[in-house]
Amino acid sequence: MNLLPLISFFILLTNHVHIGSSFRPNHLIPDRTHDYDLQIRKLQQLKSSLSQTNLVLSSRLYGVTSYGADPTGKTDSTDAILSAIADAVAEERDGILMEGIMNHGGVQISLEGGIYMISRPVKFPVAGVGNIVISGGTLRASENFTNDNYLIDLSSSSSTSSSSSINTEYTYEYITLRDLMLDCNYHGGGIRAINALRTSIDNCYITHFTTNGILVQGGHETYIRNSFLGQHITAGGNPHERSFTGTAINLAGNDNAVTDVVIFSAATGILVSGQANVITGVHCYNKATGFGGTGVYLKLPGLTQTRIVNSYFDYTGIVTEDPVQLHVSGCFFLGDAFIVLKSIRGVVNGVNIVDNMFSGSNKGVDIVQLDQRNGAFNNIDQVVVNNNNVKGMNLKSTVATGVIQGNGTFWTVDFNRILLFSRHIKSVQYTLMTSESNVFPKYVLRNISNNKVLIESDIAVAGSISVTVDQGLSKHS
Numbered sequence: 001m002n003l004l005p006l007i008s009f010f011i012l013l014t015n016h017v018h019i020g021s022s023f024r025p026n027h028l029i030p031d032r033t034h035d036y037d038l039q040i041r042k043l044q045q046l047k048s049s050l051s052q053t054n055l056v057l058s059s060r061l062y063g064v065t066s067y068g069a070d071p072t073g074k075t076d077s078t079d080a081i082l083s084a085i086a087d088a089v090a091e092e093r094d095g096i097l098m099e100g101i102m103n104h105g106g107v108q109i110s111l112e113g114g115i116y117m118i119s120r121p122v123k124f125p126v127a128g129v130g131n132i133v134i135s136g137g138t139l140r141a142s143e144n145f146t147n148d149n150y151l152i153d154l155s156s157s158s159s160t161s162s163s164s165s166i167n168t169e170y171t172y173e174y175i176t177l178r179d180l181m182l183d184c185n186y187h188g189g190g191i192r193a194i195n196a197l198r199t200s201i202d203n204c205y206i207t208h209f210t211t212n213g214i215l216v217q218g219g220h221e222t223y224i225r226n227s228f229l230g231q232h233i234t235a236g237g238n239p240h241e242r243s244f245t246g247t248a249i250n251l252a253g254n255d256n257a258v259t260d261v262v263i264f265s266a267a268t269g270i271l272v273s274g275q276a277n278v279i280t281g282v283h284c285y286n287k288a289t290g291f292g293g294t295g296v297y298l299k300l301p302g303l304t305q306t307r308i309v310n311s312y313f314d315y316t317g318i319v320t321e322d323p324v325q326l327h328v329s330g331c332f333f334l335g336d337a338f339i340v341l342k343s344i345r346g347v348v349n350g351v352n353i354v355d356n357m358f359s360g361s362n363k364g365v366d367i368v369q370l371d372q373r374n375g376a377f378n379n380i381d382q383v384v385v386n387n388n389n390v391k392g393m394n395l396k397s398t399v400a401t402g403v404i405q406g407n408g409t410f411w412t413v414d415f416n417r418i419l420l421f422s423r424h425i426k427s428v429q430y431t432l433m434t435s436e437s438n439v440f441p442k443y444v445l446r447n448i449s450n451n452k453v454l455i456e457s458d459i460a461v462a463g464s465i466s467v468t469v470d471q472g473l474s475k476h477s
C-alpha cells in the first residue's frame, strides 16, 4: 500500500494541515502501541481538517437547513431560505452574461429534500443576477400566503439591480429551477418569471395553485420541461372536475417552450398570449371541454405564430382566436376533443392542422369547429386542414374529393359535410367518366356556391363525376 500520492494530494488541498517529515507510510505499521495511537490521532486530525476544507471547497452549494430552514414543514422557513439565497448571490462575480446581469457561476441553493413552509415568495434580494440553480425539495405556501403571490418569484418588483449598469430589458438570466415540488396550498401561484431570460423549469411538480401554476411575462426563452402541473392532485375522472379553476401555464411572452409536460387539472392547461412559443409532448387532461375546460387557449388574434406538435389532448381541446400562422400536427385528440377557430375580426391565415388523430364516441362531433359568434370568418387565406384521421368523429377538411354516379345533364356534389368553411372553395378539378361508347359530351363547371359543385353536360350521359375541391390555396396563387 503506497500512501504517498494520497498524502501529497491532501497537502495540495489543505494549506492548514501540517504533516511532519516523520510521517511516512512505513510508520503506519506500528511496532509499539504508543506510536500506533499517535499515528491514529494524526490521521484523525488530518481527516477532520480535510472535512472542514471540503466544506470550504464546496461553498458554492447553499443548503437551506444550515440557515435554520425547517425541513419538516412545521415552522415558517421563509427567512432562512431568503438568507441562503442572499448569501448565494452576495459575492461579486465576473460577468459573461447579458449586460447588467451578474454571472454567479452556477451557485446552487439546495432544499436538501425537505418540505418547507413559506409565507412570502422565494425571490432574489436584487435583480440582475444569473447562472443560479435552486433545486431539490418542496415549498409549501402557508395559510397566510397571499393569493397574488408566487412561491418562486423571478420578478424585479421591489428589487433593485445588483449592478450599476442598468439593463431595463432583462432582470435575470439563466436561472434554473429543478426537481422542485411547489404546493401553493390554494394560495396563489407556483412560479412567476417576469422579463427573465433563459430560465429553465425542469422536473417540477406544481399543484394547488389558484391563479397560474407558472406565469411567464416578457423576457425570452423560459423552457418548461418534464414537469407536472395540476390544481388538484388527481389522475382523471375526478368528481369535482367541473369546478377546476386556474391556468397551469400562462405564457405572456415570446420564444418559450413547453416540452414533455403533463397538465392534470386546471380550467385552462396553457394560455398563450405571446408569439413564437412551441408546445411539444404535452398531455392535457386538465378539464374536459364538456365541463368548460380548454387544453391550450391561443389568445393572439391576428398574429399567432404558435406551433403545437406531438401533443395529447385528452377530453380537452385547442381554442385559437383569429389564428394567423398556426401549426398543429402529430397530435392525438381523444374523447371527442376538437379544435376551435374563434373569430374575433374574421381572420384566419396561414393555418396548418395536418397529420393528427382524432377519436370520439360517435356523437357527430366535428374535429375542427368555427366559433363565429363575433362575426363570420371573411378573411381566409392559406388554411390547410388535411390528412387528419378520425374514429367516431366528423372529419373536417379544406381539401375533399367526391364522386357521384348519374345519368343526365346536371351533376351536383355537395361538400358541406366535410368542408371546414361554408363557402370559399378556391379551386375545383372535375372529371366525367362514362362507359357509353361513341359519346363525347362537353361538360362545364357551373356553380360552386355553398360548397355545392354543379357540373353540366351538353347531352344526357350515364357515368360518374369525380370532383376535388380545395379551400386552402392562397388568394395570391
Ligand SMILES: *[C@@H]1O[C@H](CO)[C@@H](O)[C@H](O)[C@H]1NC(C)=O
Residues within 6 Å of the ligand: 075, 076, 119, 142, 143, 144, 145
Ligand atoms: C404567516 O404564517 C406563518 C406560519 O404560520 C407565521 O410564522 C408568520 O408569522 C405569519 N405571518 C404573518 C404576517 O402573519
Ligand SMILES: *[C@@H]1O[C@H](CO)[C@@H](O)[C@H](O)[C@H]1NC(C)=O
Residues within 6 Å of the ligand: 407, 408, 461, 462
Ligand atoms: C340513362 O337514361 C336514359 C333516359 O332516361 C335511359 O334510356 C338510359 O338507359 C339510362 N342509362 C343508364 C346506363 O342507366
Ligand SMILES: *[C@@H]1O[C@H](CO)[C@@H](O)[C@H](O)[C@H]1NC(C)=O
Residues within 6 Å of the ligand: 446, 447, 448, 449, 450
Ligand atoms: C349558384 O347557385 C346559387 C344557389 O344554389 C344561386 O343563387 C346562384 O345564382 C348560382 N350562381 C350562378 C352563377 O348560377
